Amino acid sequence: MTVKVVIDSICSPSTDLVEKYDIPIVPINIHVGDTIFEDVIEVDARDLYQKLENDEEKITTSAPSYERFLIEFKKSLDTHDDCLCMTVASTVSNTYSLAMKARDEFDEDKRNRIHVFDTNTAGPASSLLVMEAIEMANKGKNIDDILSTLNELKPNAKFALILSTLKYVQRSGRVGKVTSIAGDLFNIKPLIYLNNGEIKFFGRARGMNQGYKMMIDEFKKDTLEKEMIRVAISHSNVEEEALTLKNMIKEIYPDLSVDISPLTLAIGLHVGPGVVSIGYIYK
Template sequence: MVKIVTDSVSDLPREYIEEYDIKVMNLNIIFGEKTYKDRVDISPNEVFERIKNNDEFPKTSQVTPFEFIETFDELSKDCDEVLAILMSSKMSGTYNSAVIAKNELADRKIEVIDSKGITLGYGLIVIEAAKMAKQGKSLDEIKKRIECMIENIEYLIVFDTLEYAYKGGRISKSQYLISNFLNIKPIVTMKNGEMVVKDKVRGRKKVIKWLTDYIKSNNIDIKDKVIGLNHVNDKEYLEKLKTDIINQFNPKEIIISDVGCTVAAYSGLSAIAIYFEKEA
């Protein structure tokens, strides 16, 4: 039996965590001198409120090697193999912490994979791995499938503002100032494990049309695919995107989640995203 482990940045819906028995390692959210466990001690809404009302900007910190050692040691007592699929190593030290833990437990069958992604984009990969594990697939079979997914998951994340990405050190001041002045909504994707701007849309009303036009113009077939949708503090925006996606493409399954505290710290007070697997 293969046990699947991930970190809280994957933003998995609670029902999937429970149904597929996925172990989630929680990153830390730091306000001043106080540290909170993502989604355990503090919710995304609480993070938004503190940012909005008090202009407090949190820091985040990785899962430690010791935490992974404890978790891997405990899990390996009850299962044959452990597979950890974690957020991009270029955006957090969490992956490196897990590698250290794996090396400390060299006598156990533990694999650690860099998803090269963030939020529900690699959450889809984690869910697929957990589904295969539940079906009794071998570790090699699961690895082969998810390595293919890592290369082919499309991330389309739309930030309403780049203010918080700038404050968090993710983009330059000039990028932020230009986008803010022109009311530009950046379409962000992942490339080699890093966030990059794929395109820019002038004004919020054009965003959803851009997303659906992108799928059409690139002849991407999502009718029989599992896709992911999530949002930051904007359910109405997400519902509009969901309705348009269903009406135009009718995907096999839509997994919906809220963005967690870690990503919310950089995304600002409004964002939506869609994730899907392109053909290999």
């Protein structure tokens, strides 16, 4: 039994892994002024972050059309027994519901071969679940075994990030302007995590270095003495800061592999440049 994994761009691992494993991506739409680009496929991250910082044009994002899912599902079923579509948490995007809508367009036989999986998280945490599924599929595991493992890991998949500024979150309407100005004035860096589909603030740091320590403390508390840990770091245009966080993880787990990749723009454009995030799963 063969399984093809399809993902939305918010779940995307690094470009190298996407190319190595030939992972089909349904991209989130990025609106720059009156022009629409596709996340991952058509955009220059540095250019967009520059436009965002300079407030040159209005930049927003939107979910992909369900027709894009239809196309990828059909391709997958033409060559594989089952298609596993993995999406960002349904609590923060309607991508999951669009994938389900596309699935419902097929006849019963094909519909039963399409499996839409809500990762209940985002960014690097979702990408780690994706890689777990792909590695199992490449070993010949069937869809039931893969889904069983994913459902076991999903409650322990956490995506955490530290905001360098509240300015961009304020633009999106998630915090008030006064709160944003006060936070930047006093160098307050909020820490946020997404786990089990729920976004929570778990701390406020005075400066990025204190924020990194708080993130690592949370990571260590969750993963200490666990039998399996996978971790990845994503950043919005600050690779050196991501390396700092990687070195802190290596001090705890010297033998642990830690991948670093750019944060998907579908998230990065809402939180702004200068953000470092960590995703991890464990059991």
